[in-house]
Amino acid sequence: MNKKKNISKYFPKKLIINKIWSIQLLLGLFLLISNTSCQKDNSDTETPQNETISTDENDNTDQNNPVSDNFKLPEIDLNHWKVTLPIGNPTEVKPPAILAYATNETLKPFMYNDSIDGSLVFYTYPSSSTANSSYSRTELREQMVPGSNNTNWTFAQGGRMKGTLAMNEITKDNDGKYHRAIIMQIHGxxxxxxxxxxxxxxxNAPPILKIYWNQGKVRVKTKILKDQNVSETEILKTDAWTDDEGHTFKEEVGFEKFTLEVKVSEGRMEIILNENETVVYDDINIQKWGIFENYFKAGNYLITRDEGSNAKVKYYNLEVFH
Known part of the structure; x- marks a missing residue:
């Protein structure tokens, strides 16, 4: 039969009690330190008195993209516009390809979003030009039927174009003056x-309207007949027309955002700056212009071939009505 071993022989009773007391003391100290540490951590993460943590169930902020709420897009429907670029012969991009401008490798250097202020940027510099011009452009051309230039409108049918835009950047000439850019047109x-x-x-027929950004102001140019008694055949020729003296609006827009509106109807054309200043054309020249078809244009048509020159025009919205 096995006999029970007497552990007191090896561990005296007093020693066992001391060991147990020491373990309990160490355990107590550990719990005290842990509790103090937790209280300190909790106090460090408490909400400051002047700070509020949102608990709104409708708070849809994307935690993985904190700037997503600030992302803006221009308010421009490109379904009825093609764009001409200062490259190629020159290169043109029509609907539906223009709708993918943000990922189109040809368009991206010249026509792109500024998602901070919600604009569509048109960038250009002297390079390729169209057959009837010596200057380059990144410019939209209205297409009433997407992809086709063959359907246009007359003044009798009427039309209206309205845009909010800004000159973003433009170079200066050797005399220290800013270069000019055409920002809107009505082309015959x-x-x-x-x-x-x-x-x-x-x-091709002449443009009845050119609107310039000129030294920080908006300047309008239109066409007038060299001979108001011209025949119905001769009136169709480009050399039957010449430029008028032009009109410069009083308000200086500089590099700030501004609004332009162009309204046309039979025998009448009106241009409005910032819903404040207006210039109206309703004379014999506009009346006789009714013989032509027309289309709207908008963008950045840089009037210089100076080496190193360039410009960026921003459009925030652009609308056309017929």
Missing amino acids: RLTDAQRDLIGEDDN
Whole structure:
């Protein structure tokens, strides 16, 4: 039979009690230190008295993208616009390809979003130009039928274009003056029958309206007849028309955002700056212009070929109505 071992023989009773007391003392100290540490950590993460933590269930802030609420896009429907670029012969991008401008490798250097202020930036510099110009552009051309230039409008049919825009950057010439840029246009167009009547090889007609950013101000130029008694055939020719003296609005827009509105109806054209200043054309020249078809243009048409020159025009919204 096995006999129970007497542990007191090896561990005297007094020694066992001392050991137990020491373990209890150490355990107590550990718990005290842990509790103090937890209280300190909790106090460090308490909400300061003047700070509020949102508990709104409708708070949709993307924690992975804290600037997402500040992301803005321009208010421009490009379904009825094509764009001409200062590259190629020159290069044009029509709907529907223009709708993917943000990922289009050809367009991205010249037409892109500034998502901070919600604008569409048009960048250009002297390079390729269209057949009837010596200057380059990154400019939209209205297409009433997406992808086609063949459907346009007359003054009798009427139209309205309104945009909010700003000159963002533009270089200076050797005299220290800013270069000029055309920011809006109404361009004339010959019908096929008119083109054939005067023996032209394309449908180009003069622009009845050019609106410039000129030294921080908005300047308007239109066309007038050299001879108001011109025949119905000769009136179709570009050399029947010349530039008027122009009109400069009093308000200086500088590099700030401004609004332009162009309204046309039979025998009348009106341009409005910031819903404040207006210039109206309703004379014999506008009345006789009714023989042409037209289309709107908007963007950045840089009027210089100086080496190193360039410009950026921002459009925040752009609307056309017929």
